[in-house]
Amino acid sequence: MAVVFQKTKMLTDTPFHYCPGCTHGIAHRLVAECLEELGAEGKCVGVAPVGCAVFAYNYFNCDMQEASHGRAPAVATGIKRVAPENLVFAYQGDGDLASIGMAEIVHAAMRGEKITVIFINNTIYGMTGGQMAPTTLIGEKATTCIYGRDPEKNGNPVKMCEMLATLTGPAYIERVALFDAAHVRAAKKAIKKAFTYQKENKGFTFIEVLSSCPTNWGMAPEQAIQFVKNEMQAFYPLGVYKDTEVKD
Amino acid sequence: MKELMKGNEAIAEAAIRGGCRAFFGYPITPQNEIPEYMSWRLFEVGGTFVQAESEVASINMIYGACGAGARAMTSSSSPGISLMQEGISYICCAEIPCVLVNMVRGGPGLGGIQPAQGDYFQATKGGGHGDYHMIVFGPQGVQECVDLMYNAFDLAEKYRIPVMMLGDGMLGQIMEPVELPPMKDVSKLEKKAWATDGTGVGKNRRIVNSLLIEPDKLEAHIKHLEEKYAEIAKNETLYEEYMTDDAEIVLTAYGTVARIGKSAVHMLREKGIKAGLLRPITLYPFPSDAFLKTAQKDSVKKFVCMELSSGQMIEDVKLATHMLKPVEFFGRNGGNVMTPEDIVDFITKEA
Numbered sequence: 001m002a003v004v005f006q007k008t009k010m011l012t013d014t015p016f017h018y019c020p021g022c023t024h025g026i027a028h029r030l031v032a033e034c035l036e037e038l039g040a041e042g043k044c045v046g047v048a049p050v051g052c053a054v055f056a057y058n059y060f061n062c063d064m065q066e067a068s069h070g071r072a073p074a075v076a077t078g079i080k081r082v083a084p085e086n087l088v089f090a091y092q093g094d095g096d097l098a099s100i101g102m103a104e105i106v107h108a109a110m111r112g113e114k115i116t117v118i119f120i121n122n123t124i125y126g127m128t129g130g131q132m133a134p135t136t137l138i139g140e141k142a143t144t145c146i147y148g149r150d151p152e153k154n155g156n157p158v159k160m161c162e163m164l165a166t167l168t169g170p171a172y173i174e175r176v177a178l179f180d181a182a183h184v185r186a187a188k189k190a191i192k193k194a195f196t197y198q199k200e201n202k203g204f205t206f207i208e209v210l211s212s213c214p215t216n217w218g219m220a221p222e223q224a225i226q227f228v229k230n231e232m233q234a235f236y237p238l239g240v241y242k243d244t245e246v247k248d
Numbered sequence: 249m250k251e252l253m254k255g256n257e258a259i260a261e262a263a264i265r266g267g268c269r270a271f272f273g274y275p276i277t278p279q280n281e282i283p284e285y286m287s288w289r290l291f292e293v294g295g296t297f298v299q300a301e302s303e304v305a306s307i308n309m310i311y312g313a314c315g316a317g318a319r320a321m322t323s324s325s326s327p328g329i330s331l332m333q334e335g336i337s338y339i340c341c342a343e344i345p346c347v348l349v350n351m352v353r354g355g356p357g358l359g360g361i362q363p364a365q366g367d368y369f370q371a372t373k374g375g376g377h378g379d380y381h382m383i384v385f386g387p388q389g390v391q392e393c394v395d396l397m398y399n400a401f402d403l404a405e406k407y408r409i410p411v412m413m414l415g416d417g418m419l420g421q422i423m424e425p426v427e428l429p430p431m432k433d434v435s436k437l438e439k440k441a442w443a444t445d446g447t448g449v450g451k452n453r454r455i456v457n458s459l460l461i462e463p464d465k466l467e468a469h470i471k472h473l474e475e476k477y478a479e480i481a482k483n484e485t486l487y488e489e490y491m492t493d494d495a496e497i498v499l500t501a502y503g504t505v506a507r508i509g510k511s512a513v514h515m516l517r518e519k520g521i522k523a524g525l526l527r528p529i530t531l532y533p534f535p536s537d538a539f540l541k542t543a544q545k546d547s548v549k550k551f552v553c554m555e556l557s558s559g560q561m562i563e564d565v566k567l568a569t570h571m572l573k574p575v576e577f578f579g580r581n582g583g584n585v586m587t588p589e590d591i592v593d594f595i596t597k598e599a
């Protein structure tokens with residue numbers, strides 16, 4: 001029988017532990033497919049975060065390191081510097097990357113480390129049970145802002161792509177989303193471009209993925225997808241924020 | 249041929265000759281000569297250097313680089329080492345070999361920049377969260393720094409454990425003649441089967457990790473670490489006995505204080521006081537057997553533990569000697585260093 005579709009060999013057979021309707025799993029698959037298509041099998045190392053994706057080391061079919069909370073870009077820097085021939089990626093949540101790990105991500109980007117960072121923005125601390133994240137939208141409820149995020153009390157959300165795009169080190173920065181098939185395809189294209197740039201030694205590459213957390217948002221999966229499409233996208237516009245190959 | 253070298257630079261050169269090919273660090277006095285030296289020297293030998301954004305980042309770069317199988321090191325001083333503790337705990341759990349230098353300065357807080365030994369507890373008892381230890385050396389001079397550093401990577405890799413050089417500001421700054429060993433051939437080093445060098449796929453995937461979420465698995469892992477530490481204690485414990493054969497008063501100290509103590513031993517003997525000195529070289533594992541044997545000698549009347557702190561190693565001395573003989577304490581603090589005369593005064597007043 002002809003095989004018409006096969007799971008990418010850059011994912012292991014371990015079933016994902018993610019909640020129904022969570023888009024972490026789709027993001028994993030896109031990363032793995034890109035690695036396979038770029039021939040990175042046996043030539044790459046991934047770094048897992050502390051967050052819901054902590055077990056990413058069980059899912060990617062490559063050498064993996066599990067970093068401490070927020071430090072994945074530093075760990076990836078160490079890995080890449082001593083073996084530059086490998087494709088190296090860090091996979092991080094928004095609490096991990098934009099709160100506790102803000103210094104590490106900014107400095108890895110500033111230095112232009114030749115790594116690819118996949119940034120899963122779900123506007124919430126998923127793993128610890130739904131506390132406010134640096135990316136939580138104004139008015140959005142979380143367990144540490146139960147009436148909705150109030151900038152007076154809770155501060156304002158951060159836009160990572162826009163911020164990192166002001167730096168010289170990054171070669172490619174794009175924000176993508178996974179709320180329908182067309183956007184999933186676009187996201188894959190972006191991730192592949194980031195890895196390609198890394199392969200070509202162009203600099204630091206960063207893909208922000210607007211992702212869902214139905215469990216902590218208290219929503220059904222379909223409702224959560226609509227939240228990404230409507231609320232999140234309005235504040236976090238999709239698009240390319242930096243591309244050193246396009247001169248303007 | 250001997251060369252005159254500053255402690256910090258000698259440590260850096262010895263590390264490179266011992267196979268170090270990557271350095272990640274953040275500036276702090278009194279160890280800046282180490283990163284400064286590494287920043288140009290490593291590129292001469294095909295290595296890499298990153299001035300990290302913080303000590304938090306440095307130690308995590310070490311996690312990545314050494315987890316990928318490289319010989320990498322960082323150095324810092326007390327406040328910076330405090331910042332690294334979470335990372336060191338992860339490294340110890342994930343069993344990543346690496347080399348760390350702490351040129352200890354006065355604390356707590358921002359403290360001072362003069363020599364101190366107040367980080368003994370932090371270095372020898374773990375320092376970060378959870379049950380773990382590192383191998384900790386307390387070298388007494390520049391040549392000993394070089395000798396210990398030269399083989400530190402081999403030792404770290406043999407047991408998959410961090411090795412820390414616990415120095416102090418004085419050790420880093422003094423210049424002494426040193427004999428430098430030849431360059432080790434890093435291309436001949438054995439490949440580390442567990443390291444994430446990028447080639448892993450399927451069953452051969454390597455995972456560097458410190459998460460063991462099932463209690464039985466974590467307990468078994470900690471048991472494994474305990475067994476490793478016992479093995480290290482059996483094989484790698486180092487100490488020096490200095491004129492202790494007939495000694496009645498046994499001074500004990502590590503690092504630069506031990507050298508000051510040796511001068512005091514001679515001065516005391518000139519006064520007819522039979523003094524000797526027992527010097528731990530490994531602070532972890534602590535040379536407990538040597539201390540117990542010394543305490544059991546009829547000739548030994550008491551121990552005097554000398555430290556640049558409020559008294560930290562003295563706890564290990566008391567435990568190791570089973571308090572068979574009195575253990576007195578003579579310390580200076582805040583960056584002040586005792587002279588041999590101070591020690592002689594302390595002992596003759598006591599006697």
Ligand SMILES: Cc1ncc(C[n+]2csc(CCOP(=O)(O)OP(=O)(O)O)c2C)c(N)n1
Nearest residue numbers: 050051052069093094095096124125126127
């Ligand atoms: C030093 C430290 N502080 C806090 C935690 C607890 N912690 C674990 S995951 C997490 C938040 C993760 O949120 P995010 O990065 O957004 O990932 P998500 O689960 O949403 O994918 C926190 C605070 C920790 N493990 N380590």
Ligand code: SF4
Nearest residue numbers: 018019022052126213
């Ligand atoms: S808690 Fe949220 S982010 Fe975590 S797996 Fe569930 S849905 Fe996904």
Ligand SMILES: [Mg+2]
Nearest residue numbers: 093094124126
């Ligand atoms: Mg999150």
